Amino acid sequence: MDLQTLIHKLSEFWASKGCLIEQPYDVEMGAGTMHPATFLRVLGPEPWASGYVQPSRRPADGRYGANPFRLGKYFQYQVIVKPSPEDIQDQFVQSLAAIGIEPAEHDLRFEEDNWESPTLGAWGVGWQVLLDGMEITQFTYFQQAGGIDLAPVTAEITYGLERLAMFLGNRKSIFEIEWAPGILYGEVRHQDEYEASKYNFETADAQLHQMLFERFEAEAKRCLEADLVLPAFEFTLKCSHAFNVLDARGAVSATDRVGVIKRVRDLACRCAEGYVASRERLGFPLLAKPEAPDHV
Amino acid sequence: MSEFLLEILAEEIPAGVLPAAREELLRKVSEAFAEARLGGELAVHSTSRRLVLVGEGIADHQPDVTSEVTGPSAAAAYDAEGAPTRAAQGFAKSHGVTVDDLRVAQTPKGPYVVATKTVPGRPAVEVIAELIPPIVSKMTFPRMMRWGDGKPLWIRPVHSVLALFDGLVIPFSIFGVETSRTTFGHRTLAPARIVVVGVEDYFAKLRAAFVEPDAAARRASLVAQAGRLAAEAGGEPAADEALLDTQAHLVESPFMVRGRFDEAYLALPEEVLVTSMREHQKVLPVRTDGTLAPHFIAVADQAADPKGLIVRGNEWVLNARFADARFFFEDDTKLRLEERLARLGSLGFQEKLGDYLRKTGRIQELAERLAARLGLSAKAPLVVEAARLSKTDLVTDMVREFPDLQGIVGGLYAKREGAPEEVWQALYDQYRPASADDSVPRGDVGCIVALADRLDTLTGLFGLGLVPTGSKDPYALRRAALGVVKILLDRKWRLDLPVACSDALLLHGSLPRSRDEVVPELSAFLLERVRFLLERRGFRPDTIQSVLTTDCYDVADAADRVEAVEAARSEEDFVRVSVAFKRIQNILVQAGETGGELDPALMSEEAERALAGDYLQAKGMLDELILKRDYRIALSIMASLGPILDRFFTEVMVLTDDPAVRGNRVALLRSMRDQFFRVARFSEIQA
Numbered sequence: 001m002d003l004q005t006l007i008h009k010l011s012e013f014w015a016s017k018g019c020l021i022e023q024p025y026d027v028e029m030g031a032g033t034m035h036p037a038t039f040l041r042v043l044g045p046e047p048w049a050s051g052y053v054q055p056s057r058r059p060a061d062g063r064y065g066a067n068p069f070r071l072g073k074y075f076q077y078q079v080i081v082k083p084s085p086e087d088i089q090d091q092f093v094q095s096l097a098a099i100g101i102e103p104a105e106h107d108l109r110f111e112e113d114n115w116e117s118p119t120l121g122a123w124g125v126g127w128q129v130l131l132d133g134m135e136i137t138q139f140t141y142f143q144q145a146g147g148i149d150l151a152p153v154t155a156e157i158t159y160g161l162e163r164l165a166m167f168l169g170n171r172k173s174i175f176e177i178e179w180a181p182g183i184l185y186g187e188v189r190h191q192d193e194y195e196a197s198k199y200n201f202e203t204a205d206a207q208l209h210q211m212l213f214e215r216f217e218a219e220a221k222r223c224l225e226a227d228l229v230l231p232a233f234e235f236t237l238k239c240s241h242a243f244n245v246l247d248a249r250g251a252v253s254a255t256d257r258v259g260v261i262k263r264v265r266d267l268a269c270r271c272a273e274g275y276v277a278s279r280e281r282l283g284f285p286l287l288a289k290p291e292a293p294d295h296v
Numbered sequence: 297m298s299e300f301l302l303e304i305l306a307e308e309i310p311a312g313v314l315p316a317a318r319e320e321l322l323r324k325v326s327e328a329f330a331e332a333r334l335g336g337e338l339a340v341h342s343t344s345r346r347l348v349l350v351g352e353g354i355a356d357h358q359p360d361v362t363s364e365v366t367g368p369s370a371a372a373a374y375d376a377e378g379a380p381t382r383a384a385q386g387f388a389k390s391h392g393v394t395v396d397d398l399r400v401a402q403t404p405k406g407p408y409v410v411a412t413k414t415v416p417g418r419p420a421v422e423v424i425a426e427l428i429p430p431i432v433s434k435m436t437f438p439r440m441m442r443w444g445d446g447k448p449l450w451i452r453p454v455h456s457v458l459a460l461f462d463g464l465v466i467p468f469s470i471f472g473v474e475t476s477r478t479t480f481g482h483r484t485l486a487p488a489r490i491v492v493v494g495v496e497d498y499f500a501k502l503r504a505a506f507v508e509p510d511a512a513a514r515r516a517s518l519v520a521q522a523g524r525l526a527a528e529a530g531g532e533p534a535a536d537e538a539l540l541d542t543q544a545h546l547v548e549s550p551f552m553v554r555g556r557f558d559e560a561y562l563a564l565p566e567e568v569l570v571t572s573m574r575e576h577q578k579v580l581p582v583r584t585d586g587t588l589a590p591h592f593i594a595v596a597d598q599a600a601d602p603k604g605l606i607v608r609g610n611e612w613v614l615n616a617r618f619a620d621a622r623f624f625f626e627d628d629t630k631l632r633l634e635e636r637l638a639r640l641g642s643l644g645f646q647e648k649l650g651d652y653l654r655k656t657g658r659i660q661e662l663a664e665r666l667a668a669r670l671g672l673s674a675k676a677p678l679v680v681e682a683a684r685l686s687k688t689d690l691v692t693d694m695v696r697e698f699p700d701l702q703g704i705v706g707g708l709y710a711k712r713e714g715a716p717e718e719v720w721q722a723l724y725d726q727y728r729p730a731s732a733d734d735s736v737p738r739g740d741v742g743c744i745v746a747l748a749d750r751l752d753t754l755t756g757l758f759g760l761g762l763v764p765t766g767s768k769d770p771y772a773l774r775r776a777a778l779g780v781v782k783i784l785l786d787r788k789w790r791l792d793l794p795v796a797c798s799d800a801l802l803l804h805g806s807l808p809r810s811r812d813e814v815v816p817e818l819s820a821f822l823l824e825r826v827r828f829l830l831e832r833r834g835f836r837p838d839t840i841q842s843v844l845t846t847d848c849y850d851v852a853d854a855a856d857r858v859e860a861v862e863a864a865r866s867e868e869d870f871v872r873v874s875v876a877f878k879r880i881q882n883i884l885v886q887a888g889e890t891g892g893e894l895d896p897a898l899m900s901e902e903a904e905r906a907l908a909g910d911y912l913q914a915k916g917m918l919d920e921l922i923l924k925r926d927y928r929i930a931l932s933i934m935a936s937l938g939p940i941l942d943r944f945f946t947e948v949m950v951l952t953d954d955p956a957v958r959g960n961r962v963a964l965l966r967s968m969r970d971q972f973f974r975v976a977r978f979s980e981i982q983a
Binding site: 085104258 | 307310311344440441446447452453455484485546551577596597598603605606608609612613614615619620642644
């Protein structure tokens with residue numbers, strides 16, 4: 001199964017389970033969790049269910065396209081369902097069948113793996129899902145986001161698309177994954193990986209990114225004061241990315257690191273509080289729909 | 297007598313918490329059954345998704361309980377005519393009896409009204425239905441979670457609760473899940489609903505549904521399969537009891553497969569391969585005649601692998617991991633460790649204690665100073681080189697990927713770079729001992745660097761006031777202290793702890809707490825580890841106490857003395873001396889005066905003169921022996937004073953009325969005590 005079919009099948013499956021299929025967010029971010037569809041929607045009492053692909057940038061993980069297993073940017077398929085349904089694990093197992101994995105023929109295990117994001121003030125409890133020893137998915141019950149305890153609780157399922165595609169296609173390198181019939185992942189993305197690594201590790205102007213961080217932070221605060229939660233969150237994401245570039249560039253000292261992470265977390269926490277307050281002012285509109293979360 | 301069955305089916309419970317969860321459930325329910333007078337024998341079982349209790353010999357019904365309750369005094373309970381008062385009526389009512397059932401009994405306080413109260417036993421099913429839910433819902437786990445509407449709080453979401461008493465459902469609910477007689481089989485192999493009538497039926501049906509509820513049986517099966525699979529490949533599985541325990545807790549259906557990896561990876565350091573297999577993939581390495589073979593044995597929650605999919609998947613993952621490791625290795629070794637030093641400047645050690653570059657500087661200086669203090673200045677150049685490189689592997693990809701291999705990776709890389717043996721071994725061993733049972737670094741250089749690193753950490757954190765309390769020890773300072781003490785003990789190195797702590801503390805520059813606060817507290821903290829280690833070596837606690845209470849801050853010296861005292865304790869005369877010293881301590885406390893110089897002219901009794909004579913002779917020898925730290929002979933000389941001491945106490949009254957005589961006797965005893973307590977406080981030793 002090629003990469004685009006895999007994405008298509010996952011969307012089809014989760015749509016059939018009542019998930020809204022959303023699109024990637026158009027701001028750089030380190031993980032699908034930072035998409036407002038997850039980070040903000042897990043907050044408050046309103047139900048939510050959605051699935052989407054999110055390109056995830058991790059500048060420090062780049063390897064110039066030379067390591068067959070590492071990327072500075074990759075794709076996650078993210079599914080979130082709130083409140084977590086009782087059969088969410090079963091639904092996940094069914095999703096494997098939908099992408100051509102017959103669970104009864106494999107070794108499928110859920111091994112403890114708790115998730116934590118200091119920059120988002122978020123943590124959850126769950127597992128890494130292992131298929132024949134291979135980690136294919138991260139399965140998390142969100143406990144806290146933006147420093148706010150969550151109830152109802154959201155189940156988050158994050159498929160690592162490249163790993164899954166490598167495994168399904170029995171490829172020895174990410175770059176040999178078939179993206180679509182006749183065209184490989186490497187042909188689509190290798191240059192991108194190389195140049196991004198070259199930029200993040202060697203070329204990036206640290207002063208510029210330092211300045212961007214400060215300006216984005218200030219702008220996020222201004223937005224928060226104007227009760228503009230989503231723009232504030234976008235600038236928080238931009239801060240986070242500027243920090244990641246500085247980190248890859250080796251321009252963050254250890255003491256700075258703790259302080260900078262805290263600055264991003266403070267913004268994320270204020271966005272989270274602002275979001276809950278704004279939804280409350282609107283009367284938590286999605287709560288009113290009795291048929292939710294079936295096609296929210 | 298009846299049987300009992302409880303199964304809590306949840307989403308996958310972490311393997312690491314299962315042992316404690318099993319123990320807690322078994323203990324609490326057993327205690328509750330005993331307290332409820334239900335008796336019976338309980339046993340616990342578990343799988344990755346289930347906690348199971350089975351019981352037999354349980355009473356169907358609680359026995360009735362009769363008890364006597366004392367009420368108001370007879371005078372208050374009956375009026376002049378002998379009619380019951382309101383007090384008597386109220387008392388009777390509150391205990392569910394009539395006033396006619398009350399009787400008067402004599403108590404030490406006089407005549408009082410007594411009621412005989414019978415609490416009828418209840419059916420076991422009713423009692424169990426009440427006692428199980430709070431026990432289960434209040435179980436404690438290291439990291440709890442909420443799910444669904446966010447109300448329940450447990451280790452993982454609970455899906456079903458099966459509870460039977462002699463085949464009948466015990467009605468209760470946990471987190472809103474009602475009990476039933478149904479459960480489910482293996483998640484992928486037999487997910488259908490199973491109806492259960494009793495304990496035997498439960499085990500039979502679960503086993504048919506690919507679930508082995510008995511963890512010990514699963515483990516035994518894994519061991520047998522691993523042995524067979526390894527033998528087929530001409531080797532044997534690595535003996536790893538802890539990993540096998542974990543593997544048994546990870547599955548419901550125990551199954552093992554053997555896979556191969558590319559032989560070319562055997563060129564990578566074995567430590568990397570083994571860590572990758574054990575820690576990351578949780579698979580068992582295979583050895584042929586002690587040498588790592590290109591095979592591994594993986595656990596699977598399965599019953600078979602007819603298409604070889606599980607083998608293929610595990611092989612793919614392990615080969616990918618090794619390829620990754622090789623990539624790290626090749627990439628890392630492009631830079632020399634030396635060239636990584638500067639990067640330590642952006643790796644934080646502790647917020648207020650700076651980065652690892654600064655820590656490296658401190659370790660280097662301290663290590664050099666310690667070498668001098670230990671009389672090993674000749675090793676100083678090697679010590680400095682090892683200390684300087686000691687943390688550089690923290691900024692390699694290999695250690696970022698395999699944090700457990702910190703130190704080891706540095707050692708391997710330094711060896712490749714041609715560093716002297718003592719240097720690369722020092723890097724390799726620097727985090728040893730990892731526990732009380734682990735060995736210390738191989739050479740002097742490694743031990744000195746390891747000491748310096750730990751003393752730097754300990755003084756820094758104590759200086760910030762971040763001292764471990766109770767079970768909270770986030771910086772693992774107890775382990776660091778244990779490392780310091782174990783190295784000094786094993787190497788028999790003479791180092792005064794307060795001096796070494798001061799050396800280390802000074803290098804931190806200014807810290808919130810002063811040296812006068814930190815050094816005594818940290819020295820005492822280290823002495824606690826000395827006590828712990830010596831107790832583990834089998835020395836009696838009071839022997840250790842007798843030495844550690846002498847303000848002995850030299851670990852190796854303390855150990856010598858403890859060993860000598862322990863050996864001396866088998867001698868009869870020594871026992872006499874220690875008994876006599878309890879008495880001497882008491883007398884000196886009672887006398888409460890300093891006493892002056894010994895004056896032979898004031899000695900009136902024969903026994904007194906004899907003791908003083910023998911003691912003064914011994915004193916000179918003891919001075920010399922203690923200086924030479926020849927504690928065995930010193931103690932034997934002290935013991936030889938036993939009979940004369942006994943005689944002294946039999947014949948001589950120390951606290952006489954004559955102040956001069958009395959002062960002289962006190963002075964004699966005080967001098968003896970001060971001299972003897974230079975080795976150990978004998979008064980601490982239990983006869």
